[in-house]
Amino acid sequence: MSIFTSVIKPNRNLLNPKFEGYRLNIFDDEKHLLRVPLPEPGINIPKVPVNANLSYNEMHSLVHYNHLFAGFTADIGNALYFDSELQIILVEYDLIKDSIIMHPLIKLPKSTTISGSVSSSCYPSLRALSATLLLASNGLGNIYLLKISRNVESQVVTAEIIKNINFYGYSEVGDDAAIKKTVITPCVLLDGKIIDEGESAQIYFIVYNVLVSKYSSSSSLSTSSQKTSKKLFDVTLLQMSLDASSSGAEVKHVLRGPDIPLYCALDMKGEGYIIGCTGEYSVLSLNNANISTSEKEQEILEEKQCDENIKKEEETKDESSPPYLWTQTDSDVSINFQLPPGTPKTAVHCSFSKTHLSLTIKLPGNSSESSSSEPSSTSKSPSIPCYAFTNLHDEIDPSASLWTIESKIGLLTLYLEKQNRGTRWMHVFKHDDGVLETLDPNEIAEFRERLEKFTSSSTDGQPFASTLHHPIGHEIEESIDYEGRYVKFFWIEKQGNITAKFAGGSHEFLCPQFECFGRKDIESSINRFPSVCLKYDVDGLVYEFQHSSGFPPITVTHVSTFDAFGFVQASKREKRHLFHDPLNRFIMVLERTHRAFIYWHIEDQTKRDFGKQTIVDIIGESKDEDVLGVQMVADSVILVLLTKTIVVIKLS
Structure with missing residues (x-):
């Protein structure tokens, strides 16, 4: 099957070489900021241990992990998070009353069966499938389908588990068994959607997991065979029926690559998905006992050469x-x-x-x-x-x-x-x-x-x-940043065929858009696939994806520009989260400690010499909290999750 290959190109008409900078716009904390304490026991994100054997990709994912998940918004904006006891908390924001209500939904069980050959450093994850259905992972390899119920009289909101599946890992490079049915593998949910396939509705969802491939390599500098390891990442598409009589989930296909996806979004019709990454992924063959690897991966394995002296040092040196x-x-x-x-x-x-x-x-x-x-x-x-x-x-x-x-x-x-x-x-x-x-x-x-x-x-x-x-011994949040990640985007059919590839060229990945589920006033104006903001020269360019049944299967189009954002965000050394508005009106940089920077897009070409910047002091008088997550829950209304507090930022 032919693969459509192209390069992402900016629209020169949307660039503004005359832009001079941003001017400060005063933000009124008393009118547009609301702080509400989290219910006990709150959130406790464990620090990464000094001797953690984590790759750069794993560390980057942990540091910038968004612990606040988008809810399926109806009349009331909502988001969800996990507390310290793995309990899912529903956060509802009433725009009219300007108030926050938090509902403890359910406490997920914790698994104790974890593979020793995979990384267990996975935070719990969640995807809102509809207003009443959630797909949740405890981060330890157990995935749950949850149904939300609301008592109209008491307004008590709870959830129950209606399905429970275990996610199993795949073979290490060189092993004989393709799927280890006895080992539950920690994984993270990337996306999930309910797809109507005629007689019954299906849930398609994507997870990634870390694979530690172990193999022996003979060094030309040593006569002995050396045991070495390499971190790889598997991206798996699964299908699960909503029918209560069916159990388990079917693996549609598995991708294997050198990094964690920067972007992943399923098509609303279930025909495939878009994945954004810095490296190349290969599709694994699960039809036989052996998992095939790409020629490039085999070349890497075969070229591995280590000096025996260096190997001895790694075994005996101080890990810190x-x-x-x-x-x-x-x-x-x-x-x-x-x-x-x-x-x-x-x-x-x-x-x-x-x-x-x-x-x-x-x-x-x-x-x-x-x-x-x-x-x-x-x-x-x-x-x-x-x-x-x-x-x-x-x-x-x-x-x-x-x-x-x-x-x-x-x-x-x-x-x-x-x-x-x-x-x-x-x-x-x-x-x-x-x-x-x-x-x-x-x-x-x-x-x-x-x-x-x-x-x-x-x-x-x-x-x-x-x-x-080791830098992990310091504040690792300040040592992992966004710069330098040159991105590629692929269209993957649900059968596992890679049919389109868009190279980023000189584009670097900055951030995706805020997701807004169920908001008709917003969804009617935006693309079904979340757009992305890429750094090009000094600017931040917003690109949208369109899927069609023809060839090419997707197109990537430059639709908006945040002037000089590529330059200004690079100066924010403590940035934790970056997202832009679905309507491309603003883009947000959220620091690890206490500030949010909002940069506004100016539509009028005659007034684009200067832009508007808003600075929000999120934490206020309390200085002992960290920013853990952020979501947009209504038009220009942002929820920020802190260690002890939930904060509402009203930008309108």
Whole structure:
């Protein structure tokens, strides 16, 4: 089957090169802000542990996870969240009375059967299918179909479980069994819809789960076979009947890829769905015992090469101390290693090729064997880096790359000049070693200050190796951001055929639109597929999707522009959530701590030299709360979920 391939292109008539900036618009907190305490026990989102073995994609998903879910709005706007006891709470906002009512619906059971080969770091998720039906996952592999009931006299709202299915994982790369019917796999709901298929209604829903593929690889630098692992992500389309007599769910197909989808939306007729991601997905074959993988994935598995010395270091080193700190710009990558104070320049042996790095340290008085990456026997000495012809994440210009060492403090810095400027490295080496990028330049400066402090005085007794911390040990929310995610969009038929691909080119993913279910006044004016805002140069461009039965199956059209938004959002280092209005009137940046920034779109071309910016202080006097989620529940009415409070922002 032929695949339609195209590149997303902006409409030049919708760009505004004369735009000069945003002017502040005063927001009246007393009139347009409502704060209501959450009922007990509230919400307690556990912190990510320092030694969590999570990939960049998993960490990004956890940090920016939206814990407030869109409800199916009728006369009263509503949204839903899970409290600390896995109880679903329905939040209703009455626009006329300007009041909030919260209804505890049901407490979901917790599963204890979790695969040891998959990540269990899945938050509970929920999709509103209709005004009375919810699809919910407890994050542990159990999916429930819930029916909402309302007592008209007492106005008590409850929910009951009418169906319960278990989600099972799929084989690891190299295993024989395609589906492990004995292992329940943690998963997250991406989308779900009720589809009318004649005699009976069906529920189509999409989940993703993390797969840890384990395999052996023979290194050319070592005679022994090494056991390594790689994080992959499965996206599964399932079908479940609404008929009470039927049980279970049918797997329609499974996609496997290198990252978590940035965007996923089912067609209202159930013909397929659109998925947005940074990498390529392959469709798995479930007709035989073995799951097929793409040639590209096999190539990655076969090319895996690790030095035996590095492997030993990973098995014995302190989990809280990564081997290096690194940061990047559009043109280069900087890597900082901690060496023993006084290490001379002659001890460093470093060379670059277009695709590889070689680095060994031979300290004076040590034999060649002692220059391996085995950590020192004393905790007060840093481990010595050793990378023997190691694959880099992307190509570099070796002639423009260099290294420097500050012997006094033992700071070794590598400067790698990117061959492909403007691309963003997800990690330093081709095979992710789990070291996250240090996005805050202050952290590098603090690292240098600690080195200078500890080398100038040895009286404090603090272990030298403890001065280099994993970014997760700090506020990880400030270390994971939105920039650099060049996106592609695919149309996937329900049979599992990929029939259309739209490359983003120089577009980077910023955010989707707020979802509004059941609001006739809003849905009549918007596309059924949620639109997306993509960064193009300095602007934020809104693109809509249209599906047709012809060829191509979908089109991607530039419909609106938020002037300079791509530039201004990059300065918000603590941003947690980004969404834009379904009618493209405004776009919101929600910080982790206490502020929301709203940037307004100006329709009148003659008045687009300046835009309007609104700043909302969400938390107010209370400074010990974090932002956990956000949803639009009515026209220009936004609900923000905090640790202890629900906040209503009325923008009209």
